[in-house]
Ligand SMILES: C[C@@]1(CC(=O)O)C2=NC(=C\c3[nH]c(c(CCC(=O)O)c3CC(=O)O)Cc3[nH]c(c(CC(=O)O)c3CCC(=O)O)/C=C3\N/C(=C\2)[C@@H](CCC(=O)O)[C@]3(C)CC(=O)O)/[C@H]1CCC(=O)O
């Protein structure tokens with residue numbers, strides 16, 4: 001079996017600066033997914049033309065809109081960049097400009113020009129699961145996202161909060177606490193398999 005060697009991290013995009021280059025359908029899709037997961041993300045967008053729904057979202061979420069063609073000067077101060085224009089040369093230019101500046105870059109829907117992939121995301125309170133198929137099948141990522149949204153109980157956050165409080169009541173050293181936490185949560189895991197044939 002092939003291995004997915006990507007290393008997942010959970011970025012505090014409310015404290016990092018993200019630039020989205022482009023203002024069309026793909027930009028809207030990436031923006032929507034990002035805001036759904038991280039409504040306070042610090043995002044700037046640059047494009048000569050923006051879809052009206054992007055303008056509306058930008059007003060709601062305090063996103064900075066710059067009406068201009070891409071220029072490397074817009075990379076300054078950004079930690080993460082997503083290129084979504086309909087001009088492949090511009091997207092590739094964004095990629096190389098970011099590489100030169102050690103900025104993490106994603107050219108949407110173009111895996112060879114991505115330092116990272118956007119994933120399917122399930123959020124239930126404090127619990128967040130990110131799903132990647134290593135860029136092989138975004139459709140599978142979407143279906144798995146729907147599956148987990150369905151099977152993970154909406155009140156899973158209760159468990160997190162209760163265990164968080166229980167942990168604070170435990171006495172003893174770290175090893176003993178871990179042992180007790182594992183003991184009380186043993187029964188939570190039961191087997192359920194996903195179908196792999198259509
Ligand atoms: C997860 C999700 C998050 C998001 O977009 O933020 C996401 N794509 C989603 C949906 C989706 N995208 C596409 C379809 C149509 C069917 C299909 O191709 O499967 C569907 C399904 C649908 O819409 O039903 C088109 C598509 N996407 C990529 C390519 C290029 C290629 O594969 O080579 C093409 C073909 C373009 C063409 O044909 O021209 C590439 C990427 N898409 C990724 C992420 C990254 C890899 C994720 C991973 O590792 O699995 C990666 C590598 C780059 C990136 O963008 O980061 C989001 C689901 C959100 C959700 O619903 O939860």
Ligand SMILES: NC(=O)c1ccc[n+]([C@@H]2O[C@H](COP(=O)([O-])OP(=O)(O)OC[C@H]3O[C@@H](n4cnc5c(N)ncnc54)[C@H](O)[C@@H]3O)[C@@H](O)[C@H]2O)c1
Nearest residue numbers: 022023024025026027046047048049069070084085086090
């Ligand atoms: N729409 C989809 O679902 C989809 C799916 C797969 C692939 N794609 C590909 O992704 C690309 C983008 O698609 P789209 O539907 O978002 O296109 P779009 O026409 O809706 O949007 C393109 C955006 O890029 C901006 N742009 C163009 N040149 C620019 C520049 N020099 N600097 C900054 N912004 C610039 C435009 O102003 C516009 O806002 C296309 O190449 C398309 O083939 C789209």
